[in-house]
Amino acid sequence: MKVLPVGEDALLVEVSSGDEAQALHAELLRRRAEGSLSAREIVPAARTVLLDGLDSPARLAAELTAAQLPPAPPRARAVVEIPVRYDGPDLADVAAHWGVAEREVARLHSRTEFRVAFCGFAPGFGYLTGLPPRYDVPRRATPRTAVPAGSVALAGPYTGVYPRSSPGGWQLIGTTAAVLWDHARVPAALLSPGTRVRFVPVEQVGHS
Amino acid sequence: MTDRALAVVRAGALTTVQDLGRPGHAHLGVPRSGALDRPAADLVNRLAGNPPAAAVLETTLNGCAVRPRSTVTVAVAGAPCRVTVDGRPVAWGAPVRVPAGALLDVGPAVSGLRSYVGVSGGIAVEPVLGSRSTDLLSGLGPPPLTDGTVLPLGRPAGAHARVDVAPQPAPPAELVLRVTLGPRDGWFTPEALRTFVSRPYRVSPASNRIGLRTEGPALERARAGELPSEGMVLGAVQVPPDGRPVVFLADHPTTGGYPVIAVVRAADLAAAAQAVAGTPVRFVAVRRR
Numbered sequence: 001m002k003v004l005p006v007g008e009d010a011l012l013v014e015v016s017s018g019d020e021a022q023a024l025h026a027e028l029l030r031r032r033a034e035g036s037l038s039a040r041e042i043v044p045a046a047r048t049v050l051l052d053g054l055d056s057p058a059r060l061a062a063e064l065t066a067a068q069l070p071p072a073p074p075r076a077r078a079v080v081e082i083p084v085r086y087d088g089p090d091l092a093d094v095a096a097h098w099g100v101a102e103r104e105v106a107r108l109h110s111r112t113e114f115r116v117a118f119c120g121f122a123p124g125f126g127y128l129t130g131l132p133p134r135y136d137v138p139r140r141a142t143p144r145t146a147v148p149a150g151s152v153a154l155a156g157p158y159t160g161v162y163p164r165s166s167p168g169g170w171q172l173i174g175t176t177a178a179v180l181w182d183h184a185r186v187p188a189a190l191l192s193p194g195t196r197v198r199f200v201p202v203e204q205v206g207h208s
Numbered sequence: 209m210t211d212r213a214l215a216v217v218r219a220g221a222l223t224t225v226q227d228l229g230r231p232g233h234a235h236l237g238v239p240r241s242g243a244l245d246r247p248a249a250d251l252v253n254r255l256a257g258n259p260p261a262a263a264v265l266e267t268t269l270n271g272c273a274v275r276p277r278s279t280v281t282v283a284v285a286g287a288p289c290r291v292t293v294d295g296r297p298v299a300w301g302a303p304v305r306v307p308a309g310a311l312l313d314v315g316p317a318v319s320g321l322r323s324y325v326g327v328s329g330g331i332a333v334e335p336v337l338g339s340r341s342t343d344l345l346s347g348l349g350p351p352p353l354t355d356g357t358v359l360p361l362g363r364p365a366g367a368h369a370r371v372d373v374a375p376q377p378a379p380p381a382e383l384v385l386r387v388t389l390g391p392r393d394g395w396f397t398p399e400a401l402r403t404f405v406s407r408p409y410r411v412s413p414a415s416n417r418i419g420l421r422t423e424g425p426a427l428e429r430a431r432a433g434e435l436p437s438e439g440m441v442l443g444a445v446q447v448p449p450d451g452r453p454v455v456f457l458a459d460h461p462t463t464g465g466y467p468v469i470a471v472v473r474a475a476d477l478a479a480a481a482q483a484v485a486g487t488p489v490r491f492v493a494v495r496r497r
Contacts, residue, residue, distance in 0.1 A: 004391035005496060007471030010441045012391045041234040043439030045463050050439025052234070058496075119237040120437060120463030123346050127437070164347070183336045183348065189236045 001069065003061045010052040011061055018046060018117050018129055018157075025049050025118075025193055027069050044118040044193045046127070079113070079196045082161065084152050086110075086201060088172035090140070094154060097137045105173060106201055108135065114159060114197040119189070124163035124181030126191035133157065143169030150176045152199065159199075161191075174199075211277040212329060212361040217311060218273035219353040224342035224417075225331050226324075227263040233337055234462040240442060241343040242458050244417060244481035245322055248286035251376065252326030255283030255303045257368040262330030263340040265353070267323045271314035272353065274325075278308045280361065281328040281368045285376055287320030287482055301376060303368040320379030320482035332362040344417050345459040379482040383411065383489045385455065385472045387445060388496050392435065392467035396447070400427040404453065404469060405493045412452075413485035417459040419446075420480050422489055426451025427469065437465045443472035445491070453491070455480060 001024075002014040015021050025044035028051065031037035037060075040053025054060055086106035095102045114130035131154075139155045144167065147153070151162045153170030160170060163180035176199075180190050191197065216223075226249060229242025243249035243266055253262050265272065271289055276282075284291050285301045292313045298304045306312050314323055333340050333350045342349040353359075393401060409424030427447050440446070444456045446466045455472055457480065470491065472480070483489070 005388070006391045006441055006468070007388055007443060008473065008496065010471075012438060040231055041439070043234045043462060045438040046436035048436075048438040050234075050441070052439070052441050053231070118437070118463065119235060120461065121237060123233075123236060123238045123348060125237050188337065193235055 001064065003064050005057060005061065006050065006052075009054050009057055010050060011054065011057050011064070013049045013051065013064060014047060016047070021045065021047055021049060022115070022117060022194065024069055045120070046118065077194065077196055079198050080190060081198050081200050082152075082176050082178045083202045084110070084174040084176045084199045086174040088152065088174045090171035091173050094137055094171050094173055098135055109159070109173065110199045110201050114199075116191045116193050116195040116197065117158070118193050119191070122163055122166060124189045124191065125160055126193075126195070128159040128191075128197055129157055131157065131159065137171050139169040140171060143167055147172065148175070150178070152176055211308070212332075212363070213277045214327065214331070214359045214361060215275045215277065216272065216353050216355060216357040216359065217275055218313070219355050219357070220267050220270050220272035222268040223272040223353040224266050224344070225263050225333055225350050225359070226266045226341045227339055228261055229341050229458060230337045230339035230343075230348070234439065237346070237462050238337065238348065239343050239345050239459050239462060241339065241341040241349065243324065244458050245286050245324065245478045247478050248322075248324045248376065249326075251285045251301075251374055252283040252324045253330070255285070255301075255369045255371065255374060256281050256326035256328045257303075257364060257366045258326060258328065258330050259365055262326070262362070262365075263333070264327070265325040265331065267314060267325065269321060270316040271323055272325070273311055273313040275311050276306055276308060276327070276361070280306055281364075282306050282312060283326045283368075284314055284323055285374070286322050286324040287317035287379060289317050289323050290315035299373060302371060302373045321484050322481055327361060328364040328368065329362040332360040343459055345461060377479070379484070380479045380487060383479055383483045383487050385476050385480065385489065385491050386494045387470035387472050387491050389470045389493060390468075393469050395429055395431050395435070395467040396469055397428050397430045400429070401469075403427060405491050409453065409489040409491070411483045411485050411487040411489055415485065417457055419457055419460060420455040420483065422453050422455075424452065424489075427453065429467070435465055435467050437463045440464045440468065441471060443474060443477055444468045445470045445472060457481065
């Protein structure tokens with residue numbers, strides 16, 4: 001674990017894997033909840049956790065460097081189920097990358113239990129991990145100027161669902177009617193770091 | 209609609225509602241947002257008799273004009289500009305009474321970029337995650353003002369300040385940004401680090417509430433490859449592939465994948481909010497306190 005100072009009152013804690021970052025994030029949340037850590041923001045990412053708005057970053061840096069963080073036990077949280085139609089325009093490309101039939105993409109994807117590693121890009125956009133590394137896919141060579149809201153997409157080791165229409169370069173494999181972000185709802189985000197997720201295939205409706 | 213409201217007559221180039229922003233939600237991908245020139249926003253609230261968390265208007269370049277439906281106290285500060293009520297000049301940087309139905313016109317910035325308009329009672333649009341700020345990156349909060357918009361106002365909290373004029377810093381002729389290096393300064397060559405803190409840059413016209421973009425010598429990386437996405441702080445100086453530093457402002461994304469060479473001290477960001485395109489920029493390395 002490496003602790004890098006960020007400006008005057010933040011620290012970036014770097015670990016060696018995404019799993020470690022998720023465990024560290026859970027541990028830091030636990031410490032904040034019990035009152036032994038004061039931080040305005042705790043932001044997990046691919047291999048790091050950012051702590052922002054710290055009272056004494058130098059002291060915490062020394063403490064974290066010396067400490068062995070216990071691997072956090074997975075929290076017993078309910079699995080969020082996201083209904084999905086595997087009808088994305090990049091389904092054939094993804095099938096080709098994986099070396100399987102299109103139908104098999106849907107089967108492999110929907111039988112995987114995902115976990116939200118971190119959020120970013122847009123409110124409610126989660127970076128979901130869970131697929132084995134052999135199913136990593138590159139981003140599209142040319143990003144789309146508008147990806148429709150509800151698109152279920154893949155890039156690198158991640159799966160994500162676009163909360164609203166935006167430009168994007170991920171490979172689109174399906175669509176969902178689930179509402180990823182609604183600020184009138186509590187909580188506003190359907191997915192937050194640590195959430196377990198399953199994609200549930202729904203039958204094609206109508207004659208598309 | 210009650211008479212506690214403001215009708216927008218001229219929205220200007222970009223006028224948004226801003227308050228202290230919505231910190232604490234970065235882990236959900238929600239930017240902090242909030243007034244870019246925080247001292248100016250604080251000042252207009254104080255002058256108008258509002259608590260610091262009241263929402264104000266933030267204009268860009270050419271001001272705005274509004275018509276209150278009830279008599280209010282307003283104050284304009286930030287970028288200096290001509291302020292009129294029904295065409296008559298009134299004080300800038302001081303409390304001004306605007307009668308119901310009169311036209312308050314906040315003129316183009318004489319210098320600087322963003323003027324702030326505080327109104328007694330504050331702008332009372334519906335908060336999102338505890339803030340009324342417009343967030344241009346993620347689209348949270350009220351959309352930027354358009355002509356004809358009617359904005360609700362809150363109840364005045366207290367008496368306005370008794371001052372003739374409040375002193376404020378002038379917009380910068382040269383923007384000096386004190387930075388502490390890191391967390392990813394190791395991704396750059398020693399030559400690039402020297403260049404960054406010794407050569408002049410200029411504010412790029414592509415700057416906005418998300419970031420202050422710069423023009424100047426490109427910073428060369430010592431290592432190639434992609435940096436996995438990581439959390440970003442306000443004032444982070446990120447270096448995209450073109451090598452020109454970008455200083456992240458209030459509407460910055462919460463995570464990013466390009467290396468952050470340094471972080472600007474929070475106290476220097478208000479000046480960054482007032483720096484017009486072409487303003488010389490110097491990054492000055494300072495030790496952490």
